[in-house]
Amino acid sequence: MAIVPVGWSSQAHQSMRSAATKAGLISNEKSWRLLFCYEPEAAALACIHESSFTITGSPKLMFVDCGGGTVDLFLARFNGDKKLEELTLGTGNFHGATSVDAQFMKFLANKIGDRAFQEYKYTVPFHFARLRQEWESKKCAFSGTQKWILQLPHALVKLFPTDKNAELRDCEIQVSAADMKSIIDPVVDEIISLICAQLEQARKLDGAKVQYLYLVGGFGSNPYLRDHMKGNSVIQEMVGSVVSLQKPDAAVVRGAVWFCLNNELIQMRRARKTVGIGVQRKFDPWRDHKSEITSYDPNDPTVVFVPKGVLCFMSKNDAVAHNASFTKGEFSDSKGAVLDQRLNVDDCTLSERSN
Ligand SMILES: Nc1ncnc2c1ncn2[C@@H]1O[C@H](COP(=O)(O)OP(=O)(O)OP(=O)(O)O)[C@@H](O)[C@H]1O
Numbered sequence: 001m002a003i004v005p006v007g008w009s010s011q012a013h014q015s016m017r018s019a020a021t022k023a024g025l026i027s028n029e030k031s032w033r034l035l036f037c038y039e040p041e042a043a044a045l046a047c048i049h050e051s052s053f054t055i056t057g058s059p060k061l062m063f064v065d066c067g068g069g070t071v072d073l074f075l076a077r078f079n080g081d082k083k084l085e086e087l088t089l090g091t092g093n094f095h096g097a098t099s100v101d102a103q104f105m106k107f108l109a110n111k112i113g114d115r116a117f118q119e120y121k122y123t124v125p126f127h128f129a130r131l132r133q134e135w136e137s138k139k140c141a142f143s144g145t146q147k148w149i150l151q152l153p154h155a156l157v158k159l160f161p162t163d164k165n166a167e168l169r170d171c172e173i174q175v176s177a178a179d180m181k182s183i184i185d186p187v188v189d190e191i192i193s194l195i196c197a198q199l200e201q202a203r204k205l206d207g208a209k210v211q212y213l214y215l216v217g218g219f220g221s222n223p224y225l226r227d228h229m230k231g232n233s234v235i236q237e238m239v240g241s242v243v244s245l246q247k248p249d250a251a252v253v254r255g256a257v258w259f260c261l262n263n264e265l266i267q268m269r270r271a272r273k274t275v276g277i278g279v280q281r282k283f284d285p286w287r288d289h290k291s292e293i294t295s296y297d298p299n300d301p302t303v304v305f306v307p308k309g310v311l312c313f314m315s316k317n318d319a320v321a322h323n324a325s326f327t328k329g330e331f332s333d334s335k336g337a338v339l340d341q342r343l344n345v346d347d348c349t350l351s352e353r354s355n
C-alpha cells in the first residue's frame with residue numbers, strides 16, 4: 001500500500017510502480033499487490049472507523065489533516081455503512097508544522113542578529129541541533145500558556161549586535177507565551193481561513209452545517225491549534241462539533257489499512273481534472289490564427305478546422321463513482337449522424353483545450 005498526496009498525476013503513480021518493481025516489492029509494474037491510497041481519504045477512513053460515537057443519518061463531515069508540510073481538507077457525506085462520498089474538490093495549503101518551525105527560526109534570527117544566527121547554525125551545529133529538539137518539544141506541548149528559557153552557546157557572545165549586548169549578556173532568551181503565540185498564530189490563522197472557505201463551500205451545497213469536523217495529523221494533535229479551532233466563531237457557527245482522535249498523528253496509516261481491506265469505502269470522488277479527447281472544431285477568426293488550421297471540409301473547402309477542441313468524458317469537479325469507467329466508441333453529432341475517423345465536432349459539448 002502506498003499512501004500518496006491527493007493531486008498525484010498518473011505519471012507519478014507510474015513512477016512509484018516502476019520504483020517498487022525495481023526494489024523487488026512487486027513482481028511487475030501492473031501487479032495488483034501495490035495499491036494506492038490518497039492521504040486525505042485515508043485520514044477520513046480512520047476518523048469514521050475510530051469515532052468514539054455513532055454517526056447517524058447521512059451528515060456532511062470534514063476531515064482536516066495538518067501535517068508537517070501540508071494541510072489537506074476532505075469534505076464528504078457519510079452514507080451509512082461507513083462509506084463516504086466526496087462532496088467538493090478538497091483544498092489544501094502548505095501551512096503545516098514546518099511553517100511554524102520556520103517562524104521560530106525567524107524569531108531567533110531577529111533576537112540574536114543574522115550574523116550570530118548563521119554562525120550558530122554552521123559553526124556550532126551540535127548545539128543548534130539540540131536547540132531544534134528542544135523547540136520541537138516546546139512546540140508540540142504548547143497550549144497557549146507555557147514559556148521557556150532558551151540557552152545560547154557562549155561562543156556567540158562576540159557576534160551579538162551591540163544594541164542586544166545587555167539583553168543577551170547571560171546568553172539566554174526568555175520566550176514568553178506571547179512570543180510563542182506570535183510564532184504560531186500566523187500559521188494557525190492560515191489554517192483556519194482555509195477551513196472557513198471550505199465550510200462556506202459546504203454550506204452552499206445544502207445550507208446545512210457540517211456535523212463533525214475531525215482534526216488529525218501530527219500538527220493536528222497540537223492543543224493550541226485544536227483550542228483555536230474549537231473557539232473560532234465561524235467554525236462554531238458552521239460545524240456541529242470539532243472531534244479529535246486518540247492518536248491523530250498516525251491516522252493516515254491506520255486509515256490506509258481500512259482502505260486496503262475495502263477500497264469501496266470511498267464510494268464517490270470528485271474529478272481532479274477534466275478528461276477528454278482532442279478534437280477539431282471550426283475555425284473561429286476571433287479566437288484562432290490562420291496558421292493553426294490543419295484541415296478542411298472536403299465537401300466545402302471554405303469550412304476549415306483547428307485542432308483545439310476537447311470532447312469531455314468528465315469535467316473537473318464531476319462526481320465519479322469508485323467503479324466508474326468511461327468509454328467512447330462511435331461519436332455522433334447532435335443530429336445523430338455517426339462520425340468516424342476524422343472527428344469534426346461542431347455541435348458537441350466542447351471545451352477549449354488548455355495544453
Ligand atoms: N503536538 C504537536 N504540535 C505541533 N506540531 C506537531 C505536534 N506533533 C507533531 N507535530 C509536527 O507534525 C509534523 C508531523 O506530522 P505528520 O506525520 O502528520 O506529517 P506528514 O504526514 O509527514 O506531513 P505531510 O502530511 O505534510 O506530508 C512534524 O513537523 C512535527 O513537528
Ligand SMILES: [Mg+2]
Nearest residue numbers: 039067217252
Ligand atoms: Mg500527512
